[in-house]
Amino acid sequence: IRTIMTSDEIIDTAFRKASKVKVEDKIHVFRLRKTSAARISSAADTIDTTTKGYVSSFPNFDAVPRFYFELSDLLIGVGRIKKSLGSLDWCRKTVKKIGDKGIKQIKRSRNEKFIENKKKEVYGRISSVVKQVSDDLLFLNTVREKLQNIPCIENIPTVVVAGYPNVGKSLLVRKISSGKPKIAAYPFTTKGVSVGHFKIKYRKYQVIDTPGLLDRELAKRSEIEKQAILALKYLGNVIVFIIDPTGHCGYPLDAQLKLLDDIKKTFNIPLIEVENKSDILKTNSDRLKISALTNEGIEELMGKVLGILRNLLANS
Structure with missing residues (x-):
């Protein structure tokens, strides 16, 4: 989305460009008439092109993935964005109407005074219309x-990795990614999300680590943080929840299980429970045992993940 000018900047740009327009004619009144009409047309065209460009540079919120829509609505309010974009569209059409009407009146006249006054009047009305959308322009620039802050995440089959800090999430994401995972900004967390x-x-998948999001109990979150977390349910197709049974992560097992229970209740998507650091400790639980460090169990985990994703793709 391009930087959005203020109403004064748009008006100045339009009239400055228009002032350079000249149409030659040997007869003075005809030259004045043609030049005045051409300058009004130029100013209106500049405003039309500028505002139309702003509107078209914003995403179509009726067609974006649900994840992007939910976060946009949470961060700003999609209804308010649409209203301001609609105001720019109104501005563009109104300026064109004023310009077209003024040009017709000028083209019918041979009175120099009338032509000059009509051009000034049209310029004044155009300026007034553009100034009426001043607040919308300022708002849309903050929206931009x-x-x-909304991560640019592809709309492809997605694995979300969850669990307390230091359980091995980022290492697992690095191990199963073909390249180095990229950090993408995410609202309400300073750490961003890691996308691999x-x-x-030939089918592309993505895996996402969510530091600062799915790493502590929802009860300890603010309401707005909870909503940012809930948006993830429109992004992930399967969750891999990692538990560190050794306690080396700094969080007791019962706290980790409480978070697991939270996520199960919150997200209505398939979830695979995994115990990491099997090179140090293997418990008697039925959970899949892996070691992100030594690669033990990674192949089996990926088999489970792909089984779920392929099943979802087959039924979609």
């Missing part, structure tokens, strides 16, 4: 900045 990709038989 806020939308940059992998390909199996």
